[in-house]
Amino acid sequence: MSEVLHRLPDEGLAHAPAALPPRRHRLARLFRSLAFRRPIVLALLALGWEIAARWQANPLMLPSFGETFQAFVDASLNDGLLLAAAGSLAVLLKGYLIAVLIGFALVSLAVSNSFVRDGVQTVAAMFNPLPAIALLPLALLWFGLGEKSLLFVLINAVIWPFALAALQGFEAVPETLRLVGRNYGLSGPAYIRHILVPAALPSLISGLRVGWAFAWRTLIAAELVFGVSSSSGGLGWFIFRARNELFTDRVFAGLATVILIGLLVEAVAFRGLESATVRRWGALR
CATH class of the missing domain: 1.10.3720.10 (MetI-like)
Structure with missing residues (x-):
């Protein structure tokens, strides 16, 4: 019984999920931040705009x-x-x-x-x-x-x-x-x-x-x-x-x-x- 009791904490720790390292945790919080994701969305929209304008090649219609x-x-x-x-x-x-x-x-x-x-x-x-x-x-x-x-x-x-x-x-x-x-x-x-x-x-x-x-x-x-x-x-x-x-x-x-x-x-x-x-x-x- 004592051996089982001594093994239980180790086994529980073995099955517990490992905590994220501090650096990865900060990165995960950054990716969830609206202040980080919104500029990415805006940059993608600007890129799509640039591609569409170059494809149309008519600045009077779409600069x-x-x-x-x-x-x-x-x-x-x-x-x-x-x-x-x-x-x-x-x-x-x-x-x-x-x-x-x-x-x-x-x-x-x-x-x-x-x-x-x-x-x-x-x-x-x-x-x-x-x-x-x-x-x-x-x-x-x-x-x-x-x-x-x-x-x-x-x-x-x-x-x-x-x-x-x-x-x-x-x-x-x-x-x-x-x-x-x-x-x-x-x-x-x-x-x-x-x-x-x-x-x-x-x-x-x-x-x-x-x-x-x-x-x-x-x-x-x-x-x-x-x-x-x-x-x-x-x-x-x-x-x-x-x-x-x-x-x-x-x-x-x-x-x-x-x-x-x-x-x-x-x-x-x-x-x-x-x-x-x-x-x-x-x-x-």
């Missing part, structure tokens, strides 16, 4: 990646591409923040009042399927050519998807957490801030992300129509001018700028917010 990069550098230095992007972002952030504040106020009222909740859901069901750019003729009629029209269509693009996602997140809060809040005597804004918002944060972040995407595409589409934000054209207007002048490489440079800004906001703002909150808390993988 190569190298030609587009050169056009991006030239337009940034000499044609105000970065200024156009900054102007678009300034208008976008203003409309986005206004829409999020209005949407959060509506959802906060809807959480505590069933009539307001039904009203928000009904209005959102009406306007959420409607493309915000379809409201541009009304915006031009009511507010004229300028920033106010852009803000009007931006707010309509953001507020309804964000409100629906936030309301769904609040309604999905487990009853156990609600009872905990009531047992602590929380009510009103304190109940929303300490109980509902942390529990619904994954849905809130998802609504913010969807609202940002809707706002970005709506702004570019609106600028393609009339383009003027404040005293200068935005990024959409830059793309429109380049198309009129048959500078296809600059059209692609403008589109690439839209994509790069979207990737940057996704990686820094939304992924950073998730990492600092719901991923850290274990609510998301």
